[in-house]
Amino acid sequence: MSGLYTKRCDGEGREGENAVLRRESDSKLIPKPKEKMWVMTSWQGSQKGAGASTPVDHRTRFLIPLDPRTNKGGRRISAAFRSVSHHTLGFNTRPLHDLAAEGFSDRWYSRPMSLPIEYRRLGPDEPVEPVADLITDAFIDYPVMVGAFGTAPGDRRDWLRRFARTIIENRLLNGDPCLVAWFGRAPAGAALLSRPWQETPQELRDRVTKLLAEAGPETLDFFTSFLEQIQSVEMPGKHVWLGVLGVSPDFQGKGIGRKLVEETVGYARSVPGVVGIALDTEEAKNVSIYEAFGLKTIGVRSLGDMPIHVMWRAV
Secondary structure, X not given: OOOEEEEEEOOOOOEOOOOOEEEEOXXXXXXXXXXXEEEEEEOOEEEEEOXXXXXEOOOOEEEEEEOOOOOOOHHHHHHHHHHOOOOOOOOOHHHHHHHHHOOOEOOOOOOOOOOOOEEEEOOOOOOOHHHHHHHHHHHXXXXXXXXXXXXXXXXXXXXXXXXXXXXXXXHHHHOOOEEEEEEXXXXXXXXXXXXXXXXXXXXHHHHHXXXXXXXXXXXXXXXXXXXXXXXXXXXXXXXXXXXXXXXXXXXXXOOHHHHHHHHHHHHHHOOOOOOEEEEEEOOHHHHHHHHHOOOEEEEEEEEOOEEEEEEEEEO
C-alpha cells in the first residue's frame, strides 16, 4: 500500500463538509478537484544533499498546497516518492526546494484522518529501524524502560532504540513473528511475538545480555529480576507470548492495538497445540484495555513499586 492520501479542503486548508479521502498512486491526482487541495505526507528517512543527511522523524507531517488547475506540485511529489528506494523515504534535494518555492508548509493538520492500515509481518529483508523508532516513541516513558535505562549513561531514548532494534532483529533471526500495522511504508503499530516452547539460541540471548551489560549492572539486574517475576506466573498451557505491543502516538485511538491483538490470536490459532496468548503490562490503566481485548489477569507480581500484571487469553 503506497501512494499519497489526500483530503479535499477549502482554500484555507480546512476540511469541507464533503471531505473525502483519496489515493494518489500515479503522477496526478484522481479525480482532479475544483477547489484547492492540500496533500498530507508522512514518512521516515532523510533529506540528502550537499554531502549531508538530515534525519526526518516519521511522525512529521507536511501540508503542501496544490494548484487544482495545473496540479503544480503534485507530479513533483509523486516523482519524489518514486525516486527513493523501498528502504528510505523522503524527498531528494531538488523536489524539496521546488516545493518550498511553491509554498511548502509544515503546518499540522487540525483533525485526524481515517487512514487505511495494512497488517502483515515484517520481512527478514526489510529495515528494522522504522519499527524500532516506533517502539521507542511508544515506550520512552514506560515504567519498565524507565526502570531499566533510567540509570544508564547517556540518553535513555538512544538505549531504548538500540534495545528495540536488537529484540526485533533477534525475533527475525529466530523466525518469530513481528506483526506490523503499516500506513503505506510507515509503521503505525507493532506486536513482537515469541514462542516460549522453542529454545532461543544462545548467541541471540548473548546479544541482549551484552547490550544490557553495556548499559550498566543496574540495567542488567533490573531485567533479570523483571523476567524472573514474569516467569514465576504459571501459564495455563502452550501459548504465544506477546512481548511488545506498541502503537505510534500519532495513530493511537484508531483500533490498531486491538487489531494487532486479533492478528496475534489468529497466528496462535495457526500453530498446533497452542491454546492461548499471554502478555504483561506494568501500567494499571492498560489492564482494563486488555480486558476489553479479551484477556484476563492470571497473576500479579511486583518489582519494587512497579506492579507486573500477567494476562492471558484462550484461543
